[in-house]
Amino acid sequence: MIRPYRPSDLSRLREICVLTGAAGGDATGRWSTDDLLPDLFLEPYTTFAPGWAWVLELDGVIQGYLVAVSDTAAFVAWWRDTWTPWFAVRYPRPGEPYSEEEELVLRGYRPEVMLVDEHEGYPAHLHIDLLPPAQGRGWGAKLIDRLRSELADVGVPGVHVTLDPENTAARGFYERLGFRALPSSSPAEPVLGIATSRAR
Numbered sequence: 119m120i121r122p123y124r125p126s127d128l129s130r131l132r133e134i135c136v137l138t139g140a141a142g143g144d145a146t147g148r149w150s151t152d153d154l155l156p157d158l159f160l161e162p163y164t165t166f167a168p169g170w171a172w173v174l175e176l177d178g179v180i181q182g183y184l185v186a187v188s189d190t191a192a193f194v195a196w197w198r199d200t201w202t203p204w205f206a207v208r209y210p211r212p213g214e215p216y217s218e219e220e221e222l223v224l225r226g227y228r229p230e231v232m233l234v235d236e237h238e239g240y241p242a243h244l245h246i247d248l249l250p251p252a253q254g255r256g257w258g259a260k261l262i263d264r265l266r267s268e269l270a271d272v273g274v275p276g277v278h279v280t281l282d283p284e285n286t287a288a289r290g291f292y293e294r295l296g297f298r299a300l301p302s303s304s305p306a307e308p309v310l311g312i313a314t315s316r317a318r
């Protein structure tokens with residue numbers, strides 16, 4: 119069952135973010151703290167836009183989520199004003215040269231990396247993560263449909279997703295659903311987009 123996010127879901131969603139955070143696989147122990155990925159890729163979303171978050175609950179257990187923002191530019195502005203100060207208390211600003219982990223930490227200080235050239239047509243963006251037992255059963259497609267439909271209802275024309283180039287399975291999924299590479303997409307930073315749709 120797909121249902122709207124509730125604040126009491128947060129700790130489970132943070133776990134799922136880590137368990138799917140290495141190009142779709144388990145990222146536990148990959149970085150010096152397992153908080154880093156959810157502090158960048160989950161909790162800012164549920165904090166800024168809890169109404170654009172859904173969870174997948176199967177047999178009473180949360181097995182996945184989709185989080186999104188409808189307006190990436192507004193999210194970036196909020197991040198700069200609100201999230202970066204929160205983040206900076208926990209993660210000191212790294213100095214050059216940057217390690218792989220420090221490149222990630224820098225995202226907390228540079229939310230503008232989320233802005234894509236095609237903002238006008240594809241202002242929304244999303245993250246979706248399902249644990250292995252929930253994968254391959256159509257739930258991902260249903261979650262994306264739900265998002266596209268609700269975005270269309272409020273007049274948002276399109277949604278984009280930025281991919282880890284190593285996550286070829288996710289790319290196959292998005293392309294199957296009709297997402298296409300946007301002009302600003304590059305092999306190192308693939309960006310795929312799709313129009314929203316009223317069909318549910």
Ligand SMILES: CC(C)(COP(=O)(O)OP(=O)(O)OC[C@H]1O[C@@H](n2cnc3c(N)ncnc32)[C@H](O)[C@@H]1OP(=O)(O)O)[C@@H](O)C(=O)NCCC(=O)NCCS
Pocket residue numbers: 138141142143246247248249252253254255256257258259260279280281282285286287288289290291292294295
């Ligand atoms: C990627 C992910 C969201 C896909 O969700 P899912 O529920 O497993 O996918 P679905 O079962 O809804 O698949 C929908 C369609 O995409 C197709 N598809 C799924 N994975 C595919 C792949 N690797 N290549 C080609 N097509 C694929 C399915 O066959 C299905 O097509 P069909 O309707 O013709 O049968 C999910 O597997 C996941 O969360 N993986 C781990 C975390 C992750 O990688 N997140 C994405 C980060 S950008």
